Amino acid sequence: MxxxxxxxxxxxxxxxxxxxxxxxxxxxxxxxxxxxxxxxxxxxxxxxxxxxxxxxxxxxxxxxxxxxxxKITEVKLTPEVEKQMTQNAPTKSRSLETLYDEAVESYRKEFISYRSGKKLDVAAVRTIVLPVIQAFLENKDYVRRLNEFSTLQNYRAHHSISVGILAALISEAMGYPRGQVLQIGIAGVLADSGMAKIDEKIIDKVAFLTSEELSEVKKHVIHSFQMVNDSSLVRQEMKVAILQHHERFDGSGYPRGLKGQEITEISQILSVADVYHAMASERPYRQKESSFKVIELMREEEFGKFDMKVIEVLHELINKLSIGTKVKLTTDEIAEVIYLHRDFPLRPIVKVLDTGTHTDLSSNRRISIVKIF
Structure with a gap:
């Protein structure tokens, strides 16, 4: 030695x-x-x-x-991830899910400590989440399964870890350098840390919130900002993004009702990751939506609220289709993509494999894609 x-x-x-x-x-x-x-x-x-x-x-x-x-020349992966890289796909998936579950459980305990008044420890959060964020960055295809990992129980911790993973993947795809990508991932995890300061009866409520309760929930972004503001481990632009991640391009967001370019790009990355995971997850008051349906809703029904550039990057990461892709439809039929519409990338023309019939999903809105094979 x-x-x-x-x-x-x-x-x-x-x-x-x-x-x-x-x-x-x-x-x-x-x-x-x-x-x-x-x-x-x-x-x-x-x-x-x-x-x-x-x-x-x-x-x-x-x-x-x-x-x-x-000799170790470069460290990119945790030992668990390096091991699973040499194994077959099913084992690899299970290993990644285990890594994810461990991060969720560890962060759940951190979140509970915030409720009891413990100061947020950014270094501890980094230790918890960097391995799983890094694992997904090295195994990008598995982001399509991310929402399968999430459960109704301990939703808050699942949501925080998943938003961090999604924000890191989106920012990397947009060309951010690795150091900034990891910081954005950490910011995504911490964006809802302020929920620990909100009455549990409100955030766990199944029924619709009253206007007073909704106003209280909206304060979580300010609490989150205050909880990280003194930390030297979080860059200033990440602190701003945490504060702004519920702002919307059309001015309908909070806490300040900012519009357009008043909202930073990193804030928009966190915003898209946050909304996507929330809509694609099961909640006590509604069933989860497929990733295709969620991105379609964000592109169309929520048009004008989000930076479309960020939405398109998320779409490319999760639901990119090409000619010949096999998909499952809401009818439970398996189909093959045979034509892609430029204006409706999530609604191609497909051929149902059992019957050979063609369906144009851009005109038949009752049917949509729920899964890529």
Missing amino acids: IALDIYKEVNELIPGSFLKEDLYANTRNPIMVKDTKLMLEHFEVLHSFGITRVLVESKALSKIEQGPTE
Whole structure:
């Protein structure tokens, strides 16, 4: 074993090394303190703040002791995800779902602690959610199954984790750099943290809310902002996005009724992720909608409220269709896409496989796609 204080490149760090100085990143308080044992989730934090070299006392094996094949040159995935990358698809899916479930349960406990007055610990939230966000970034196809993971029980924690995953995927697809993508994912998770300050009887109410109760719920964005405002681990643009994630382009949102370009793009990313997951999830007062139906509603019935560029990116991630794609219809029939309409990308012409009949979903609105195979 070695125990030397030495500056090392982040990409060459080995899990188990100990940080030997407080780390700052244009912040008043350190983002990591001396003697932190560096694990995979810490490497992502270092990358997100653009830190390339750190002073460490290595408690891991030296390169000679490891052997030439065991050098770690880049850390992207948690051990669980690296393992499941080498397995077949069904096992891979189960592993990803396990990672998701663990994040939901851990965040549920954090959320309960906020109710009891504990200060929001951004570093703890990062440790919880970075592995699952990273896993979905490396396995993008599984975002189509994200809403299958969510359950009515513990909906609030499911929603927060899912919004973080969706926001990270959308922002990456829009070209944001990885460090910012991870920050946006964290902001998505924390956007509804202020719900912990709202009376449980209100947020768990099955019946319609009164105007007074609705006004109380709307305050959650201010509570969320206040809970993260003092943290040096959350960038200012993310704090703004958390505050604005219920604003709408047409001015119908809250808390300030902002319009158009007054709302930041990151705020819109959080907004789209938040609304999509809420509408596609089962709630006590309504059944969940298919991802196709939700995006169609956001594109058409909610037109003018969201940045269409963000909606289109979400559509590409979740429901992108091409000629030959096999789909399941609301009639329970299996069909094949044979023609795509430019103006109605979610309503192609399909051929029902059992009968060979053609159906134009753009004109037959009683039938829609519920699933891609």
